Amino acid sequence: MSLEIEIDTLSAPIIYFDGVTNQGANSGIFNIALAVQTHHCQDDGTIIRRVKRVADLRGGAEALMSLKIAIDNALLLGVTPASTDQPKN
Secondary structure, three states: OOOOOOOOOOOOOOOOOOEEEEEEEEOOEEEEEEEEEEEEEOOOOOEEEEEEEEEEEEEOHHHHHHHHHHHHHHHHHHOOOOOOOOOOO
């Protein structure tokens, strides 16, 4: 028996985040809160920074391990090896 899986990438949300505000676990379900930083100008001209929660990731250990592997692989794509060449004077 063959199972065909179709992934609809057009309707998936794009979540931008600056960091993680907290993480935890309860009864084998893990959670990670993603947040973004925003800056707002007050009436008196002062700038304040706000941290806004944008998404909650929840899943079991297998789901988080899969996410960790995907993140590790994505980071490898953006890292260039350090050059061993010494600058020439």
